[in-house]
Amino acid sequence: MxxxxxxxxxxxxxxxxxxxxxxxxxxxxxxxxxxxxxxxxxxxxxxxxxxxxxxxxxxxxxxxxxxxxxxxxxxxNDERKIMLRDKSGRIAYVIGMLLLALIIIIISVIRMFDIANISRWLVLGISLFLMFQYFLGIVVYRHLSKKL
The missing domain is CATH 1.10.287 (Helix Hairpins)
Structure with missing residues (x-):
């Protein structure tokens, strides 16, 4: 070792x-x-x-x-396992995106009805992270498609 x-x-x-x-x-x-x-x-x-x-x-x-x-x-180096890792990463990415969108909706509703005092910066920060993750996925996909 x-x-x-x-x-x-x-x-x-x-x-x-x-x-x-x-x-x-x-x-x-x-x-x-x-x-x-x-x-x-x-x-x-x-x-x-x-x-x-x-x-x-x-x-x-x-x-x-x-x-x-x-x-x-x-x-x-096994091709099947590489494909499975890529596919599982994509599924996790999509589930993460959906979960972030759901969190944004829930926090917005809580804030709208004054159920809890939640800062608008929290909603904005999570929304910006969601957009960043989405656009990063597009950039990485385009980079990899040119490379391969």
Whole structure:
């Protein structure tokens, strides 16, 4: 296994510990729950990365690791799986677009009937993101169609 995985794991853990210390020292001045959440979000994957590095670097697991690498390489280049990844990405993109449009409608109705105090900037921001995602899809499609 690559040494970069080991260094990444150590970096995640050290950054998480640093955020815990900063959150603890500044707990009276700021809401440090945000920092504690980030620290947990970094320490967990860091520990998992270290575990994977030491597990797959051990000599008794070397054969199984080579087998997994070979299988992963085949899966990444398999035409059927590439087509399935592309199709699933498109379906997820369309569902995301529909969900964003539905969220915009719901928030607009809530705002229109004064059910909750929702800023018009929130609706505008989500609407702009929806338009950005749509136009980005068109740009990427045109780029890929020229390239291929």
């Amino acid at each position: 690559k040494k970069g995985n080991l260094y990444t794991g150590i970096g995640f853990i050290l950054t998480g510990i640093l955020l815990i210390l900063i959150g603890y020292l500044l707990r009276e001045n700021i809401d440090s729950s945000f920092l504690f959440g980030w620290s947990g979000g970094l320490i967990g994957p860091g520990i998992l990365s270290l575990y994977k590095y030491y597990r797959w670097s051990s000599p008794e697991n070397a054969g199984e690791y080579e087998k997994r690498l070979k299988e992963e390489k085949i899966n990444l």
